Amino acid sequence: MARGISKLSATYVSSDNLKPGRHSDGGGLYLNVTKTGSKQWLFMWVVAGKRYEMGLGSAGKAGKAETVSLKLARDKAQEIREILGRKGDPRMEASDRKAKIVFKTFGDVADDLITDMRPSWSNPKHIAQWEMTLGDAYCAKLRKLPVQDIETEHVLQALTPIWQKKPETASRLRGRIERVLDYAKTKGLRSGDNPARWSGHLKNALPTRKKETVEHFAAMAYQDVPEFFQSLSDAMAAQALRFLILCASRSSEVLGARWEEFDLEGAVWTVPKDRMKAREEHRVPLSPQALAIVTALKEVAVGDYVFPGQQPHRPLSNMAFAMLLRRMKVDVTAHGFRSSFRDWAGDATGFPRDIAEAALAHTVGNKVEAAYRRSDALEKRRRMMVAWANYVTASRSAKVIPLRG
Structure with missing residues (x-):
């Protein structure tokens, strides 16, 4: 009848060569194998000399949402033992317990997490990176497994192929898998320790990673920016890039700019904190050249966005700048113009x-210094941005004269 071992193993349970009969895991939990090879979990107990048993689900093929793993079967068995311990009837509570059990795959839970977090992630690239790393590119097998069945071996199968080849990506992937599994536990979809945790766990199973060379955003030498600026067309993407250069702003800030953020009379653009990397509101003083761009667009505006795409009520694509620079055969990134501005400010001016750094919305100094320095130095920054705009829009033949702050 019962197999004489105290504990089953996951490998044993998944074997296709088990003999028909009931195989004990100890403590009342059994794996029942029929003559046709199907496998179900049973829990057996005795009350007042009478034996009872209850089915806990199929132990069929791994990877299917309806399959009950060894770990989950043990969790269910423990619940029954607790019910018996308080003199309850597991059969009476079975329907309530079954209604609470929700089977979801890792892929389902990963998608749910991204959906829930999307409102707090302002950068479209950030969302795309989560979707890509937790998608089929790196987690094809993991996505199909029931989230309650994810073990260390499954996490390692996803990480090991890229751990040395793509160390930065692998590190982010591990952290995101850990986040998904924590999210699943919070939602009551799994229990126990997180098999993707690093300290004291995966750190002991994965080799030391090779140091990955940090790739900086390709930037244009500030001396070449005026000529490039003059070469830009009047297309919407080109006007947006002009504005980005003049304001030394990030791509996402410019592409998502809405008319409600602009005080054209006061020549100030206020980027709300939910669209800023540091989650702090940022006021941008507009130079006459930057103001001229948005003023002209305001006269023909039909939607909420300053730089609309093909559909007037939607912004330009987040690939608009990359496609424009590719067509112009310029090997730089839009973000790189922030570096061009910073190099100009440091090398050619006395600002x-x-x-x-404040113009770039970078945090300067420690928290104590920041607490005492509450002013954003708007007018001082305005003088600098006017000087930058004058430099960028100067004639190509003009002589470059270092400026003083």
Whole structure:
């Protein structure tokens, strides 16, 4: 009848060569194998000399949502033992317990997490990176497994192929898998320790990674920016890129700019904190050249976005700048123009470092210094942005004269 071992193993349970009969895991839990080879979990107990048994689900092919793993079967068995311990009837509570059990795959839970977090992630690239790393590119097998069955071996299968080849990607993937599994536990979809945790766990199973060379955003030398600026067309993407260069802003800030953020009379653009990387509101003083761009667009505006795409009520694509620069055969990134501005401010002007960093919305100093420095130095930054705009829009033949702050 019962197999004489105290504990089953996951490998044993998944074997196709088990003999028909009931195989004990100890403590009342059995794996029942029929003559046709199907496998079900049973829990057996005795009350007042009478034996009872209850089915806990199929132990069929791994990877299917309806399959009950060894781990989940043990969890269910423990619940029954607790019910018996308080003199309850597991059969009476079975329907309630069954209604609470929700089977979801890792892919389902990963998608749910991204959907729930999407409102707080302002950068479209950030969302795309989560979707890509947790998608079939790296988690094809993992996505198909019931989330309650994910073990260390499954996480390692996803990480090992890229751990040395793509160390930065692998590190982010591990953290995101850990986040998904924590999310699943919070939702009551799994229990126990997180098999993707690093400290004291995967750190002991994975080799030391090779140091990955940091790739900086390709930037244009600031001396070449005026000529490039003059070469831009009047297309919407080109006007947006002009505005980005003049304001030294990030792509996502410019592409998502809405008319409600602009004070054209005061020549100030206020980017709300939910669209800023540092989650702090950022005021951008507009130079006459930057103001001229948005003023002209305001006269023909039909939607909420300053730089609309082909559909007037939607912004330009987040690939608009990359496609424009590719067509112009310029090997730089839009983000790189922030570096061009910073190099110009440091090499060709006398503007203070903290003013230049404030223009880039970078945090300057420690928390104590930041607490005492509450002003955003708007007017000081305005003088610097006007000087930058004058430099960028100067004639190509003009002589470059270092500026003082």
